[in-house]
Each structure stands twice: as C-alpha cells, then as structure tokens.
Amino acid sequence: MLLSDRVTGVGVATLGAFAVYGGLQQPGVPGQDVGPSVFPTVIGLGLLLCGALVALGVGRGFEAPAEAAGAEGPNTVHPSPPRFGELRALLPPVLLVFYVLAVDRLGFLLTAGLIALALSLALGARPRLALPIAVLAPPFIHIVFNGLLRVPLPEGLLAAPW
Amino acid sequence: MKDILEGFALVAQFDVLLAILASAVYGLVVGSLPGLSATMATALLVPVTFYLSPIAAVATIITASAMAIFSGDIPGCLLRIPGTPASAAYTDEAYAMTRKGQAELALGTGLWFSALGGIAGTLSLVVMAPLLAELALNFSSFEYFWLAALGLMCATLVARSSPVKAIASMLGGLLVSCVGMENPAGAPRFVFGITDLLGGIEPLPALVGVFAVSEVMRAMAAAEPPPLPRRRFGPIMAGQWELTKRYQKPMWRGNVVGIIIGVLPGAGADMAAWVSYAMSKRFSKEPEKFGTGHPEGLVEAGASNNASLASGWVPSLLFGVPGDTITAIAIGVLYMKGLNPGPTLFTERASSMYALYIIFALANIIMIPLGIVMIRLAAGVLRAPRAAVMPVVLLLCAIGSYATGNNLFSVLLVAGFGVLGYGMERCGYPVAALVLGIVMGSMFEQTFVTSLIKSDGSILPFFERPVSAVLAAITLGALLWPLGVWAWRRFARSSGSRKARQLVG
The missing domain is CATH 1.10.246 (Serum Albumin; Chain A, Domain 1)
Structure with missing residues (x-):
C-alpha cells in the first residue's frame, strides 16, 4: 500500500469539500430550482462521507489480501522489485x-x-x-x-x- | 428476412472482413501478454475505429475483445499470470493442470468453451434485445436514471475491494465527468480557466491513462516475470468433446450465469468468471478436486466470461448503459459512428443489428482456428521481453489519444490519468469504478436533473412508476449488500466462538 487509508481518506474528503464548494458557486438557471450545481454538490457530499469512512477504516475487511501467503508456486523464485520502484x-x-x-x-x-x-x-x-x-x-x-x-x-x- | 440478408451484405464487405481478421490477431496477441488486458486492447483500438466504416469499427471492437478474453487464459495457464482480469478466477486451476502435464487439455478447454460461451451469449443477445427494446420504448428519465445508478452500483460490487473505496472511486469518476460545459446550464464548470477543459474530459484519454499508462508504470516498478520454458504442444482440441459431454450441466450453468451477469449493467466478464468458478465448486460432485488441476471449473468459468461479453451488449445497445468497461468503450464508438444506442436502433437500423449479431457469431467461430495457431505461437509471443513491448505500448498511448482530436492536451490528460490510476490501484481504490463513473457521468447527470425538474425537486416520483421502483429496489439492495455481508460475518463469527466456548466448557 502506497499511502495509508487515513491519508487517502482525508484526501477523498477534501476533494468532496471542494466539489461541494465548487458546485454551490455555479450560476443558477433563472426560474428553475434545479441547475448545474445540484449534481456536483450531491457527489461532493458522497465523497465527503466516503472519505470519512475510509479514514475511519470502515470496509477494510472486504479488501482482498494483496498477495496471499503461499500463493506463489513452490518453483517460482520471487525476485525482489527494483530499487526506487515508486x-x-x-x-x-x-x-x-x-x-x-x-x-x-x-x-x-x-x-x-x-x-x-x-x-x-x-x-x-x-x-x-x-x-x-x-x-x-x-x-x-x-x-x-x-x-x-x-x-x-x-x-x-x-x-x-x- | 430482408434485414437479415442486408446484414449479411454489410458484413461480407472486404474492409469489414479484413477488420475482423486484423483485430482478431491483435486481440489474441495483446490479450495474451500479461498485464495488457482486454479493456486496454479495446481502448487502444478506438483511435483506429475513427477511420473505419461504422460496421467495420464495431466489428473490430467485438472481435478484439472476444479474442483477448480467451487469450488471457494462455499466460494464466502457462505462467500462472492471468493475461486479463477475467482469467484470474481460474488461473491457479489451469496452471495446476499444466504442472500435471495437461497444458494442452487446459488450453483447449479454455478455447473450446470460450467459443461455445460466446455463441451462447450471442444467441441470448439475438433473443433478448428485441424483447427488451419493446419494454425500453416506454422508459422515461426515471427508469434511465435508475438503470445508470444500478450500473454504477454494480461496478462497485464487482471490485473485490472495500465497497467504500469503490464507491469513492465511482464518485470521483462522476466528478471528472462534471468538468466542462455540458451541463444543464451550459456553464463552464470546474475548468479552472483552461480552454481545453471547456469541452469536458473525454472518456478515452482517461481509459488509456488508467488502463495502459498505469500498466507501463507498474512494469517499471515490478520485477520482470519469469520467462516461459520452451515446450511443444500435442493436439489441442483432443478430448474436448468428451469434456463437453461429461460436463454438460456446468457448461450450461456457466453460459446462463455469464449471460445474466453480462446483462446486468456494470458487471462484466471478470465478475462472471469469479461467480461461475465459485458456483462450479459449490455444485460439483467432486469439489475436493478443485485447485488440483480439475477441468470442471475451467469449463464453467471459461464459458461464463465469454458468454457475458456478448450479453453485456444488451444494456449498452438498448439503454446506452455499459455492461462493463469494454462495452463502455464500445458505446463511445457507437455514438461516434451514428449508431446511437437506444431501442430505436432495433426498429430503424435493423440490418445493422443483424450485421452485429453475425459479427459476434463469426468472431466466436474463427476464434477456434486462430486460437489454436495462437497457442502454438504463444511460446514465442510470451518470450517477448517487457523492454520491447512496453515502449511500443507507451507510444501507442500517446499517439492514440492524440489521434482522437489532434490535440496534444489529451496526451497530458493520459499522463495525468496514468498517475492517478497507478496511485489509486496502489492504495486499494478500484479503477474500473472510476472509469464507469466517467463514462456514465453525463448520462447520469442528465437523467437525474431531468427527473428532478419533472418532479419539481421531489424525490417520491423516482419510485412511483413500477419499473423504476423495481430498479430502485435493486440499486438500493446493491448499496446495502456489503452491510448485509458484514453483519452476516459478525453473526457467524460470534456464534462460532460461542460454540467453541461451549465445547471447551
């Protein structure tokens, strides 16, 4: 895992906050309640919620283990990844x-x-x-x-x- | 009848046949290379379809994806590295057969039952699509909204990762689709003053970046996979007929499950293979043999993933809601070629539809001879070093995204989405959900806002029409499903530990 769930969760929530803010800035359509701001706002709220849940570690039990132990065949030598991989x-x-x-x-x-x-x-x-x-x-x-x-x-x- | 003949005439043209043959070879080769998935093969093909006739363009997508899904089995069987995610479900089984010295049987099973599954899926498309088209003619924006929502929810269920992260990915994709001027007010949204963003972010650069560039990045960070030992293959189709007779029931079950999963918007070949393999083990008379090189699961899952491929076109053609990432690409091609998805496609362009069915059947028939040739050549193709393949892939990413609009900005987008896709995958966020969000975003927003305007901002009318109520129930069920699984696990664990305590007591 590159970054911990706490970091990415906060990132997702921040993105959501920006989406809500940006959505609310959108100009309305005269004479109509529903305009271009509704959709980004709804998505932003969803992202805020998801980000918070990820940061709290909800749903981690569903993640498939990265590489189950013993998944490699007995004959395969596991070469080490090159240095400075990331x-x-x-x-x-x-x-x-x-x-x-x-x-x-x-x-x-x-x-x-x-x-x-x-x-x-x-x-x-x-x-x-x-x-x-x-x-x-x-x-x-x-x-x-x-x-x-x-x-x-x-x-x-x-x-x-x- | 006239339409059927016209369909044959459309397919029998030289450019269409050539496109089918060339994309078949392309799909077989790309699908067999580990890491280069069927989705990526299709995404890199889109710029080429710009320059083809409509039927030839659709033919390349259909043929290349069918071939790539089969040939993903080859490296899985020989190297234990699935060529496409759809083969991952039974890679261990196939490799176990290879180690028992039955590589021919395993590869032949993959090929034969892939072709049979593909043909079964095609039949389901032929039968189901016109029936559903009648139904779809009565759909309003509420039904379309729920269909899109169902597709997006299914995409998060398939991901085999944390459902919260999958939903976050999907929402991220929807947010990307908000960029640009294509919104209810035509106002520039999230463009940050960049002119190139006014037209929005096209799905293609996102797809190429997320699936292809990130794969090249992964290759940079990981060690080279082990080379393939040289081997000579015996007859490949030997014994397939006995297997067909012996495992008739699993085969049909695989076909039917694949078709059902394919028709569900958002769930595709990967999920079909996983579900079918699990079902095969569950209902088998000899479940203890699974994992030791037993062909039964291969029969069922191999048939299933190819069956889902054809039936995945049902929601795409009828509603414009993709069945999986491959049909998500196909929908873009359909729009571009003036074959706009929708129920009227079946009434007004019937001959094109017949042509499409014929191409599906043809692709699955030529899969057998071409597949045999591919298996024989596989040793050579799979020995191609990464250092030779990846530079070509990267160049194709650059040039392919440039070709869609002759705009260098899309190359930058590809690079950006490559980094995003790589980072997301490393942090456990599924990228397929992001892509489906991007592809379906504008349709989702349009149906959502139209429905809201119709209902005067009220939520109730979303549930009032019978079909939309059913779709809404399924969608909410998909949303609550992980919660149910979690509660069930908790319950099972606590009752299990209570039993253990009683035993100790």
Whole structure:
C-alpha cells in the first residue's frame, strides 16, 4: 500500500469539500430550482462521507489480501522489485509530458525514438535490444497512423521519407 | 428476412472482413501478454475505429475483445499470470493442470468453451434485445436514471475491494465527468480557466491513462516475470468433446450465469468468471478436486466470461448503459459512428443489428482456428521481453489519444490519468469504478436533473412508476449488500466462538 487509508481518506474528503464548494458557486438557471450545481454538490457530499469512512477504516475487511501467503508456486523464485520502484514508475508519464513539449520541435520520429530508447533502457534492456526498438517502432507507428489513418504527425527536424 | 440478408451484405464487405481478421490477431496477441488486458486492447483500438466504416469499427471492437478474453487464459495457464482480469478466477486451476502435464487439455478447454460461451451469449443477445427494446420504448428519465445508478452500483460490487473505496472511486469518476460545459446550464464548470477543459474530459484519454499508462508504470516498478520454458504442444482440441459431454450441466450453468451477469449493467466478464468458478465448486460432485488441476471449473468459468461479453451488449445497445468497461468503450464508438444506442436502433437500423449479431457469431467461430495457431505461437509471443513491448505500448498511448482530436492536451490528460490510476490501484481504490463513473457521468447527470425538474425537486416520483421502483429496489439492495455481508460475518463469527466456548466448557 502506497499511502495509508487515513491519508487517502482525508484526501477523498477534501476533494468532496471542494466539489461541494465548487458546485454551490455555479450560476443558477433563472426560474428553475434545479441547475448545474445540484449534481456536483450531491457527489461532493458522497465523497465527503466516503472519505470519512475510509479514514475511519470502515470496509477494510472486504479488501482482498494483496498477495496471499503461499500463493506463489513452490518453483517460482520471487525476485525482489527494483530499487526506487515508486520513483521509477513516474518515468512513463514524464516521458509523455516530454512528448507534448518536444514533438512539435523535434518531430514525431525523433521524439518517439528517444522515448522508446529511454523506456527500454530503463526496463533493463541492453543496447542491442533497445536501439532496434527505438529505430524500428516509430516508423512502424508512423506508417500505421500517418500513412493508413491520416493522422497528421509533426515532421520537425526529421521528416519521414515516405 | 430482408434485414437479415442486408446484414449479411454489410458484413461480407472486404474492409469489414479484413477488420475482423486484423483485430482478431491483435486481440489474441495483446490479450495474451500479461498485464495488457482486454479493456486496454479495446481502448487502444478506438483511435483506429475513427477511420473505419461504422460496421467495420464495431466489428473490430467485438472481435478484439472476444479474442483477448480467451487469450488471457494462455499466460494464466502457462505462467500462472492471468493475461486479463477475467482469467484470474481460474488461473491457479489451469496452471495446476499444466504442472500435471495437461497444458494442452487446459488450453483447449479454455478455447473450446470460450467459443461455445460466446455463441451462447450471442444467441441470448439475438433473443433478448428485441424483447427488451419493446419494454425500453416506454422508459422515461426515471427508469434511465435508475438503470445508470444500478450500473454504477454494480461496478462497485464487482471490485473485490472495500465497497467504500469503490464507491469513492465511482464518485470521483462522476466528478471528472462534471468538468466542462455540458451541463444543464451550459456553464463552464470546474475548468479552472483552461480552454481545453471547456469541452469536458473525454472518456478515452482517461481509459488509456488508467488502463495502459498505469500498466507501463507498474512494469517499471515490478520485477520482470519469469520467462516461459520452451515446450511443444500435442493436439489441442483432443478430448474436448468428451469434456463437453461429461460436463454438460456446468457448461450450461456457466453460459446462463455469464449471460445474466453480462446483462446486468456494470458487471462484466471478470465478475462472471469469479461467480461461475465459485458456483462450479459449490455444485460439483467432486469439489475436493478443485485447485488440483480439475477441468470442471475451467469449463464453467471459461464459458461464463465469454458468454457475458456478448450479453453485456444488451444494456449498452438498448439503454446506452455499459455492461462493463469494454462495452463502455464500445458505446463511445457507437455514438461516434451514428449508431446511437437506444431501442430505436432495433426498429430503424435493423440490418445493422443483424450485421452485429453475425459479427459476434463469426468472431466466436474463427476464434477456434486462430486460437489454436495462437497457442502454438504463444511460446514465442510470451518470450517477448517487457523492454520491447512496453515502449511500443507507451507510444501507442500517446499517439492514440492524440489521434482522437489532434490535440496534444489529451496526451497530458493520459499522463495525468496514468498517475492517478497507478496511485489509486496502489492504495486499494478500484479503477474500473472510476472509469464507469466517467463514462456514465453525463448520462447520469442528465437523467437525474431531468427527473428532478419533472418532479419539481421531489424525490417520491423516482419510485412511483413500477419499473423504476423495481430498479430502485435493486440499486438500493446493491448499496446495502456489503452491510448485509458484514453483519452476516459478525453473526457467524460470534456464534462460532460461542460454540467453541461451549465445547471447551
């Protein structure tokens, strides 16, 4: 478990409070009681209640145990997860943000190649595997999406030869 | 009759057949890769459907999801890692058979009974949908409100996690759907001055982020699964006919349970498999053999999850209420292609409906030969290292979400939802409930507000019409169900300890 129930429960309740506040700020519809504020307010109240219940530990008995003891087969060696697991997990979304920032300037082929290379190396691939992936995957995707499906992909520094 | 022939003509076009074949191969490969679920396979397919004809688009979704649900059994059987959540219920059983040297039998059982279940589900769709369409023509906003509410509640029950957290996830999804201008007053709501948010948050970036990006993130944080030992398979379909004759009753029970669970809005293949496996064990003549590599549970649950897939389309096509996460995606595609869900689909676009039935039947028939080929190739596909698969998946996430609106903002949304999905899963909040909340949010709000306006703000009319009263009762039952389970457990435990004390005394 990444964060304790108490922390996430308080988070959910805070979200609910914001939803109620935001909902009540909505302008009404003239001549009518029911407007755009009803739905967010109701949801916000629900979130407040759920958050409080989670923080108090209600419903914990229903959660399936994360990994039941003895669930692993006798022959499987359980390898230890890589170090800095939680931080490493943030690499994919960071790479997506990089894509948004760079794709117009560098172009699709270069950006996608860099992303593939970075992710592949981070997953423990040797350059012998990572380089071909970085070189072959972007043109393949380019052919399917730009060639067949006509999605406009930016050319940037390196235009596709087809 | 004319409509049926037109349906055949619609399917028999070259682009449709090609789409079926290509998406079948795609579904088989993606479904078999551990961690890449059937829902994710379907979500990544949506951008492609933008560029296809309506029937071809729906065909890709139907075929890819059916194939992926079956091929999720393959890594479960060979590696003890379920390829899709719907296979998780019987992964241990299938793996136990592999260790007994019956890998062929286990995989063949998965394939054969998946196809039979899929065909049974298709028949139920053909029979049930027109009957329910008659009923649905009389539905008002109150009935639709309760249908949506029931779907959302079922989604929280399926989650196998704390019901409170599941409901919180679902409410979070509904809150996401509040963003934008599509609300009763057309006022910009929760947009924080960001122009890109005015149009609201589309379900697709959320789906791709929550199901695909978070999977890539999980791969980063976890160790590489063990490689598959090389093996040669004997005949795969051998012995299936004997199994069919021997376990006829479990098979039919699996089909029927799968169909019923599929029709329930919000509950899909995962739940069907779990319920059917449990039922199979409960009603079996030899329950002690379960868990040791006994095919009976495999027969029942394998049939059940594929049967639920087809019948899950019943609420989607009739009411626009998704039966599970896969049909939630399909509904978006239907709207996009002008096949708006609703009872009139069956009266005005009958030939399209027949085409859809034919595609379902076809997908389940070609599943057998293609599945055999896939099982033979599985050793190769499953040896593909994560470091090669995950970069491609991440690139497809970026490009797929970009393609839906040629807008880079949706790539940022995908990244955001990836982080959210990963964090939620690690803290025990089920993400499927979040997704269904996002997908059904606008419909839910619309029916809720329309009903409230009709009733002048009063709650009573929500329960006055007979069908809405029944739906309301089921929904509230689903809400109170965990409470009942909790009370029952308390009661059983206290009476158990009293008995123990009496024995000691």
